[in-house]
Amino acid sequence: MSEKTYSTAELMACVMSRHLQDGEVAIMGAVSMIPMAACRMAQETHAPNLYYIAGGSGAVNPHLEPLVFSSCDDENLRSDAAMALPDVILLEGHGKRLDVFFGGGLQIDKYGNCNLVCIGDWDKPALRGPGTVGLPFLPRAGRVVIYTTSHNARTLVEKVDFNSGPGFLDGPEGWAAKGLPGNGPALVVTPLCAMDFDEKSKIMRLKSVHPGVTVEQVVENTGFKLIVPEHVPTTPEPTETELKALRQIDPTGVARNLI
Amino acid sequence: MSEKTYSTAELMACVMSRHLQDGEVAIMGAVSMIPMAACRMAQETHAPNLYYIAGGSGAVNPHLEPLVFSSCDDENLRSDAAMALPDVILLEGHGKRLDVFFGGGLQIDKYGNCNLVCIGDWDKPALRGPGTVGLPFLPRAGRVVIYTTSHNARTLVEKVDFNSGPGFLDGPEGWAAKGLPGNGPALVVTPLCAMDFDEKSKIMRLKSVHPGVTVEQVVENTGFKLIVPEHVPTTPEPTETELKALRQIDPTGVARNLI
Amino acid sequence: MGRTQKLMSAREAVSHWVGDRCESLAVGGMHMHNNPMALIREIIRQGKKIKRLITSPSADINADLLIGAGLVEEILTAYVGFEHLGLAPNFRRAVETKSMRLLECDEPFIVYGLQAGAGGLPFIPYPKGLELNDLHKINPEMYRFTTDPYTGDEVMTAAPIKPSVALVHCQEADPYGNALFKGSEFTDRQMVMAADTVIIQAEKIVPDLARKYGSTKVNVPGFLVSAVVEAPYGCHPTSSHGYYTFDEAHLKEYIKACKTPETFAAYLQHYVTGIPEEEYAGRIGTERLQALSKRGESE
């Protein structure tokens, strides 16, 4: 990978950016440098009417030149508008306001459930994570985009030890029965690949492998039986336009240098 | 009454002002020129630490020089602070935030219940009033101060046709059983007199008659059997200090000229 | 690619975004302040029927004019009046003659209900003691009771309010719908957050609103807004906080005009149906409007 003209984090930002449609509203929480870069990039390329909300700061469309580390930084308030946090919570609960909710976790399972709470039993955790924050709202967002910077079998697991951010729960029957306003997880972006979910089984499915990554590598590093279609394309590399936008947004490499 | 150096509205403001203690928090709604004058006056005389909130404007301690007509006027926002209306509603619900709530109505009954909704049956009203607004919060305020500019038997009635602002409900037993955070109605101020409530029976009781008014006049103009103590003092006239403060606050007579 | 602007005329905005029989229409402003009168007059011009009119906790001419125009089938309100100027003539008449259905509620019902509507909350339970008035007796559909799971007590609840359309006046907006209130917000922002469709009228369109005021002041985000209408003096005869005060003489003239069907029809013809909204300010008179303008900004 030494010859690449872009970093893995930048490629992940491109995958997310391409997923965002013009006119949509997206939201993200803590440690969201890649999603924030992706949203700004989408605005600068194909989605000028995209709105995005930088989590706890309540900022709507941070101008982010340059990108910053913290989702609650006051630099985010150089923005089109800003809402008080309790109002952001109302938006998240509404059910029809947010098209895309960026989520993630210490563990992500095959149905797209996320866990930010603990590894092992909640009562005697092997590792205590930070907590659920706003992930319980996932079932009320139009689509969930899950991302992680660690694609391995400890992160991508058969079943989360604690469900703090519901995906398709225990599968299609249980999910359908709930009649939720959201459509559940739509995309998973990792350093190795992009994944979506099988329409019927609601199980995670390989969508594209990043340049230089093999399907076998992905399968090996995934802790559950991933659905692998016959033909798996390679994730298109960042275009010049995309890279130009990204580097204007993130000149110092806040996102780029992550992975 | 032609020789008086003050108007009835000014005397009413004095009675209210004297009731307010230093350090308390008071609130009022629409058409509250007299209570607003009273609060400002209290601040300028004996209660510099009184806080008051001008209803729907959310203004905290409007400076009001001069007094204005509307509780929601932006002139009220020349103030120490201002809260959004939904936050004022939270304050009103809290149960321990507001010491004094100014109320009133088309009808006020012997237990201090107020009616701003209708005269006659709700379903086929003889007169339709404006509506309850925030009066349902009365049971959660420390004390309720009721005022009216019409002291007559149509306004002061045995029982309200519609209870939109609860006082002592149907009397002491029912009231006590509710275990409410507020202490109920404490004072009634009219153009003829000041009244409080008998501790035991919770029925309205004559407290003082305004200069030039007789006890008989009050009794005649009251639509229920008012408790009349053996000795009924005369409401002390406005002092020079009070009048000076009042006229500084209300030079154009917004409150003064009401009655 | 460029961003899509949402600017349009009052006529276009109402014609495009309000159905001919609007399921539920929320009108912003409180008492004689910040009433979105330019849009309301346009609703009347276009004869849009309103199945349910939803007001702020204290409505004024915003509701009374629509009622007078015969467009309102039912109203959800806690107060319609003219504060120190007296009762609301058309509201009063319509309720007393039962020509309009009244869904009577209190101020917290509107605030809680919009909050619930905005946040997807199934209802809001009331603080204890707020069930002691008579409202739930005459509106049992909307005021219901459930169990407080922490105490076992029975508690009264407010139903969610989700207006299909909200008409709101902001003092300033940008072309994308981001907007701000210069003075009090009343329940206008809650209406914006709870409604399916929002039309904003603004005194002034300011391209770089957030730079001018700081983004935290711009607390109506554009993605909640469907259309922005530039409407200088668009609250007249009510006030626009920070811009101009209410026109007391006009409000009195209005109340007087409501006394008979003939005088009310003449009022409507003169100020509403007989002219397009663009001519309204001229009909009132520039000098008069300027006299209502604030000496300075109140904040």
Place this chain on the structure above:
Amino acid sequence: MGRTQKLMSAREAVSHWVGDRCESLAVGGMHMHNNPMALIREIIRQGKKIKRLITSPSADINADLLIGAGLVEEILTAYVGFEHLGLAPNFRRAVETKSMRLLECDEPFIVYGLQAGAGGLPFIPYPKGLELNDLHKINPEMYRFTTDPYTGDEVMTAAPIKPSVALVHCQEADPYGNALFKGSEFTDRQMVMAADTVIIQAEKIVPDLARKYGSTKVNVPGFLVSAVVEAPYGCHPTSSHGYYTFDEAHLKEYIKACKTPETFAAYLQHYVTGIPEEEYAGRIGTERLQALSKRGESE
């Protein structure tokens, strides 16, 4: 008669307004921003025990330092971490070793709970779907279920949160407790509205705050505030919106110091218990603090 000022030193404010075993202490700020560190350090100096620590939806060193100092019996939180800098060392250790009781909740629980606490509401029912995570299974005391009286559905609820004391950082305050946030408010204002006692620390005391900014910006009314402490750089090592950014190097030093009891004790001694709060800024160094200051105001 004059108005009573509420200005006092951090020492006086904590000593006077916080009990030796505080029933429930809410600490403001979110992530590495607006943490009321001057007051928190003073809590540690005075060894105030905290029966229940309540955090904003995302706590940082505000909670972690109190936990490290061994003062916290139980914590109600939805997140303690250092965002891009990693996990919260003392929080993690205390939970993994069970030396502190954890009342686990989510972000809406804190927001709804404070709202209910502020407004006297018996509880807030959740939007449908928020019961699908595992939280209510491990915290059934706080997450309970009742019936939606409008649909008959079972709905999950959040209990009211009423902190006995809230510590909140405002950028500016007047001597009477009226105060404002220059940037994001997070849940700080909700804490102010829900708590019995509020201590505000402020970068600057401004006598005529409302005239400077307009009263609608001054949305913490003084009557809710018991004490005001002037605390320039009082959020360090976290940021104070509009004044200075967070000290990333110091936060990393802190996280490193938490690795062993000895290094943590040395950190505490050096920055907290060994000096009065007035000497803290000097210990960090004026140049360093000035380097963290914003070039201009972000709004």
